[in-house]
Amino acid sequence: QKVYLNGEIIASEDANISVFDRGFLFGDGIYEVMVQLENGIFYKKAHLDRLQENLDKIGIDFDVDTLYPEIDALIEASGLSDASCLIYMQITRGTAPRKHSYPKGIAASVMMYALPFELPYINTKNMKAITANDFRWHRCDIKSISLLGNIMTNEAAMIADCDEAVLIRDGKVTEGSHTNIFFVKDSKVVTHPANEHILDGITRKVLVQLCKELDLPLIEKAISFDEIPNTDEAFFTGTTTQIASIAQLGEHTYYDGNDIGPITKQLREAFAKLKDIDTAD
Ligand code: PMP
Numbered sequence: 001q002k003v004y005l006n007g008e009i010i011a012s013e014d015a016n017i018s019v020f021d022r023g024f025l026f027g028d029g030i031y032e033v034m035v036q037l038e039n040g041i042f043y044k045k046a047h048l049d050r051l052q053e054n055l056d057k058i059g060i061d062f063d064v065d066t067l068y069p070e071i072d073a074l075i076e077a078s079g080l081s082d083a084s085c086l087i088y089m090q091i092t093r094g095t096a097p098r099k100h101s102y103p104k105g106i107a108a109s110v111m112m113y114a115l116p117f118e119l120p121y122i123n124t125k126n127m128k129a130i131t132a133n134d135f136r137w138h139r140c141d142i143k144s145i146s147l148l149g150n151i152m153t154n155e156a157a158m159i160a161d162c163d164e165a166v167l168i169r170d171g172k173v174t175e176g177s178h179t180n181i182f183f184v185k186d187s188k189v190v191t192h193p194a195n196e197h198i199l200d201g202i203t204r205k206v207l208v209q210l211c212k213e214l215d216l217p218l219i220e221k222a223i224s225f226d227e228i229p230n231t232d233e234a235f236f237t238g239t240t241t242q243i244a245s246i247a248q249l250g251e252h253t254y255y256d257g258n259d260i261g262p263i264t265k266q267l268r269e270a271f272a273k274l275k276d277i278d279t280a281d
Contacts, residue, residue: 090111
C-alpha cells in the first residue's frame with residue numbers, strides 16, 4: 001500500500017507522522033473522499049473545491065491546486081490508473097507544541113491514499129436505518145476529521161444490524177452519519193437545506209441539479225421526525241453510497257424486500273448516466 005505524505009509517495013509502513021501533529025492531538029484537519037470510475041475521478045473539481053473551502057473555513061493555509069498532479073502520480077504509483085478506486089485525502093494544520101490557538105508559520109500535513117473500490121453501476125441495495133439523536137456540534141458543514149458523533153451513531157446502526165443512522169436534531173431529520181438523506185412526499189423531493197447542520201455533499205449537489213433537469217420539484221427544508229411515516233420514498237446519497245433507496249427508517253417501513261419508489265428509481269437511473277458525462281473532463 002502506497003501513501004502520499006508531504007510531497008513523497010512511499011510505502012505506508014514507512015510513512016510517519018509526529019505525535020504532535022494537530023490532527024492527532026486535536027482532530028484539527030479536513031478530509032475528502034473521491035472515487036475514480038471508468039472515465040476518471042467523479043466530480044473531481046467539485047471535491048477539490050470543497051476541500052479548499054473547508055481549509056479556508058478553519059484557516060489552514062494550503063493551496064489544493066498543487067495536489068492535482070500529485071493525485072495522478074499517487075493513483076499511478078498505486079497501480080490503479082485503469083481501475084475503480086477510492087481516494088482518501090486529509091490535510092491537518094501541521095505539527096507544533098500543543099496549544100489550542102492556531103500556531104503561526106507551520107506547514108500543513110498532507111496525506112492521501114488510493115484503494116481499489118468497486119462501485120456498482122447502479123447501487124440497488126436497499127438500506128435499513130435507525131434514527132438517532134444528532135448530538136454533533138453546530139458546524140457539520142465543515143468536513144472535519146473529528147468524526148466522533150458520526151462514528152458513534154454509525155456504530156449504533158451496526159449494532160442494530162442496520163446500514164446507516166439517520167440523525168435527528170430538534171425534532172428534524174438532518175442527514176445520515178455519512179450520507180445525506182432525501183425524501184419524496186406528494187411527488188416532491190425534499191432534503192435538508194445546506195446549512196451548518198449538514199455536510200453539503202457533492203452527491204447532494206448533483207441530485208439537486210438532476211431534479212432541476214428532470215423537472216422534479218425540489219424543496220430544501222427539513223422533514224420533521226413525526227413526518228417520516230407520511231413520506232412516500234426516502235434515499236441516501238454519498239460518494240461511496242451513490243443513491244441508495246431506504247426500505248426501513250426507524251419504525252417506518254417503506255418497502256419489504258428490494259422494491260424502490262418511482263422517483264428514487266428515476267433519479268438513480270439518471271444519476272448512473274450522468275456519471276459518464278461528467279467524468280469525461
Ligand atoms: N454527510 C456526511 C456527514 C458525510 O460524511 C458524507 C460523506 N462524506 C456525506 C454527507 C455525503 O457527501 P458526499 O456526497 O460529498 O460524499
